[in-house]
Amino acid sequence: MKIAAPLNRFHEIEGLIKAGADELYCGLIDRTQWQAYASSACLNRRENLFSNLNSQKELKQAARITGENGIPLILALNEFYNQDQLISALRQVEEALSCGVDTFLVSDLGLISALRGKFKGIKLYLSSCATVFNSQAIKLYAGLGVTRIVLHRHLSIKEIASLKSLIPGGLAIEAFVLNEKCFNLDGFCSFQHGNTGNKGGLNFSQIPFLIWAARKYVGFFPKNILQFINNYLVSKSHPCCYTFRERGSSAGKITFNTADHFLYACGLCNIYDFYKLGVSHIKIAGRSILTDQIKNIRLVKEITGLLDGQIQREDFVKIARNIAGSAKKCRPLHCFYSAG
């Protein structure tokens, strides 16, 4: 099983590769896009600058480094576009191809159709934002040239097994572990994660740059402050983390998500199930948060290393929990696949 990890900031690339990522995925928001759409309508599902590479130069260098290490780099274009955005997305594909990136994570049927007609030899992977819950939808996308399906994080293991039994054998399947578990259905959710209305001034998305700069030039950034910023970042910029009050009820408070769900989501035990089901890729989520992805990759690498065909599920889960013990608290709320 291969590990796909997010590349959010260019300077992290070598660490991610060394840690054992088999492929990297990233988004790109350059100056032109930021000026056109700010954080309200970007070309991938992560609207913040810190979740994306920020220039074609960075993309080119990333493609060169991954290429030298024999690792595919996947560009996320997993939003839904109006005509103007589609033109921007196609331009970004052309730029990516010129940089040597030929694999794209997509969700818009219009974009898939356009890419299929315009560019030969590119690879299209279907993002979880395409909200695929049945084999008929997979058939439709496969007919349009998609060769890998990233399963939605709301699917249970039983549903994944059922889907896997119904879809064509040639399709690769990718499933999520770690980070960014959300109560709402990605792909059907209209909440804006970005700081809507911002035209480019200081906003949440720039906090990570401050942290990075502090680490680079001062040498460290206190962990508890990082944690605070992380929580603040998620809980203030993601409206799905807001707490609501019920009308006509003194005690009625409703919180759909907390920053916890985004920061500590797991699913590592289910790597065993994925292995048995023939899931080809494990996707480490986490483009919208600040987390140590190097540690995450090492963790997943060590746990996938337990899979040798002989190990029983019970033993696997026990060892996996031991390995992850210090890093992840085991709680159903944090488990992607707690529904079974």
Added chain:
Amino acid sequence: MVSNPGELKLWQPRYSRLYLGDEFCNWRMPSEAVLEEILEFIRGKNLVLTIVTSFCNDSEILNYNRLLEKALKSHENIELVINDWGMLEAFKGWPLKLVLGRLLVKQKRDPRIAASIGSLPIGAKKRVKGIGLNKFLLDLLSKWNIKRIELDNVLQGLDLSGLDGFNFSLHIPFVYVTLSRYCQYHTKRRAGLEFLPCINKNCPSKEIFNKAIGTPVFMRGNALFYRNYFLPEGIRDSKIDRIVYTGADQENG
């Protein structure tokens, strides 16, 4: 729009079409018995029927298969609102008029947008007022014989320019914002212990508030909505030729 015969008491003679089903919750698919009652109702009133479907798994598609076979035996001219591309794949050859549902129309529905739209750059402004469909997707819709698109009456206003060749339905007053596959009402969930699947198909409706959202949010079943009673300016001259009143369903649980 109704999802069960009990809601027919809110029927008014000025309505010309009945929407049956639920766009957001796959647990609220009408049973065959409900469908029969509704078919009987529309037969008596000489109405036309639109069956609304949600996102679904393979076994739910099979259930829709049975429902639609039954409906088509006694009625022609049935519309099917699809909210899952798998439903399109499953039913594109059937004698049904396919309609693109709200879940597949990627409007920007965050209620905060209306307050911040003035400060957005032009590209973003165009996107948040538009419906997120591009020429290539529209070409595919035409190829699949989809001629109608369902829309939400978003607070920031609608821009339907460049969308020739399609008819539009506008849902009022509830604008959908988000939805989940998890249950909002489960006590364990409320205590922050676990995300759990649906336990009750007749979930109550609740109005909830958060200052940062700015407008009251309406929670029903697995989805969140906000209200907008004001029709878009110039609607009479626009491509919107149908208003779908969804209030009965949501307000009365």
